Amino acid sequence: MVDGKAGRGMPRSKEILNLAISIGEVMLESGGEIYRVQETVSRVLESYGIEDYHVFVITNGIFATVHEQREDAGSMVRYVPIGEVDLQRVAAVNQLSREISAGECTVEEAYGRLRQCKEGARPSKWVLILSGGIGCAGFGYLMGGRPYDSFFSFFLGMLLEVFLLVTAHYKASKFIVNILGSALVTAGSLALYAAGTGVLFDRVIIGGIMPLLPGVSMTMAIRDLFGGDYLSGSIRLIDALLTGMCIAIGVGAAIKVFQMLGGGVLPL
Amino acid sequence: MxxxxxxCMLATVAFAVLFHVPATEYFFCAVNGGVGWVTYSFWLSHGAGLTSASIWAALALTLAARILSAVRKMPSTVFLITGIFSLVPGAGLYYTSYFLIMGDLARFMEKGTETLKIAGAIVLGMIFGLVLPQSWFNHLGKAVERIRR
Incomplete structure (x- = not known):
């Protein structure tokens, strides 16, 4: 992993390659586009005087070689599982690579800066839970809910965010998280409906499943396909489609169970 | 209205927090989300269908994100990812699933196709927005910087 000490005893070219790939890795796992990662790695290598290099990036891996024809040849492969979107890191690492290419940063300094980028402040759990609630309430309102329905979306959104944080902690499978998450929202909304609160349960559900929707995968798929990275774009596209299907399964299953429990036919 | x-702006900021956007960019994410929604509802109220309204909204959103990215010196992803959520067809996905469970296959097909069409429309709108060369946006960013000084 990224560590300034890892550079000791390595040829200089390898040290630079390690830095460049580590910067690319942080960017890729936090939600950077393929072309941006590729460009960043190349830019860092060039800024430190490496001319003969090859970089290949896909959604979950980086491959690169430097100075293939020379004594100090180096090559590296990094497996980068799709991680949690963290746009602050993408922005910070992007800034770092700009400074490197402006020649304002030595290799050793860059390692230090990269470590800072990785440890940068994150919003606390409470802030995340609260914004999950606000997001669901807001989108529930946009999708035709009344303020009264948004009020309930708010609490379901917070509940969903707690669920997402817990499952992220146990590294649960994405499929299970999406199915159970959307089932949780649907069940909560139907329970409110059955309790006689008079909510428009469909609007509450639509607002509630918002954080699960594959907006990120879809955006990334388009950007990657547009950049000519067809393989990476397809990976993202499949991810988006499967996520959508999982949400549909979760919602459908919860409605079915509700009906079997005697909830009757739901009005539209 | x-x-x-x-x-929409409030919800967009909430999602910006979820995606760990730097706090200095919250306001601009909100503006981008607002641009998308205003365009979307403008075309809807002028008789456009869901699909064409989504194309226009995605186009406006992408252009706004690229302008903001040049002015704010941030990757455009920051604004694009947070802004797109107001357009993602969550309602369509819900009704598709609902009609499937209810056994109403005709309306299931109708809603399912509509959802896919909206998703395709967002793709198209974004692609149109990405076609413009980056150098134009870079010039714009530099011009704004000159004015600020």
């Missing part, structure tokens, strides 16, 4: 825009 005003209430909708405010709610």
């Amino acid at each position: 005003i209430a909708e825009i405010v709610m």
Whole structure:
């Protein structure tokens, strides 16, 4: 992993390659586009005087070689599982690579800066839970809910965010998280409906499943396909489609169970 | 209308927090979300269908994100990812699933196709927005910087 000490005893070219790939890795796992990662790695290598290099990036891996024809040849492969979107890191690492290419940063300094980028402040759990609630309430309102329905979306959104944080902690499978998450929202909304609160349960559900929707995968798929990275774009596209299907399964299953429990036919 | 825009901006900021956007960019993410929603509801109220309204909204959103990215010196992803959520067809996905469970296959097909069409429309709109060369946006960013000094 990224560590300034890892550079000791390595040829200089390898040290630079390690830095460049580590910067690319942080960017890729936090939600950077393929072309941006590729460009960043190349830019860092060039800024430190490496001319003969090859970089290949896909959604979950980086491959690169430097100075293939020379004594100090180096090559590296990094497996980068799709991680949690963290746009602050993408922005910070992007800034770092700009400074490197402006020649304002030595290799050793860059390692230090990269470590800072990785440890940068994150919003606390409470802030995340609260914004999950606000997001669901807001989108529930946009999708035709009344303020009264948004009020309930708010609490379901917070509940969903707690669920997402817990499952992220146990590294649960994405499929299970999406199915159970959307089932949780649907069940909560139907329970409110059955309790006689008079909510428009469909609007509450639509607002509630918002954080699960594959907006990120879809955006990334388009950007990657547009950049000519067809393989990476397809990976993202499949991810988006499967996520959508999982949400549909979760919602459908919860409605079915509700009906079997005697909830009757739901009005539209 | 005003209430909708405010709610859209608020919800966009909430999602920006979820995606760990730097706090200095919250306001601009909100503006981008607002641009998308205003365009979307403008075309809807002028008789456009869901699909064509989504194309226009995605186009406006992408252009706004690229302008903001040049002015704010941030990757455009920051604004694009947070802004796109007001357009993602969550309602369509819900009704598709609902009609499937209810056994109403005709309406299931109708809603399912509509959802896919909206998703395709967002793709198209974004692609149109990405076609413009980056150098134009870079010039714009530099011009704004000159004015600020």
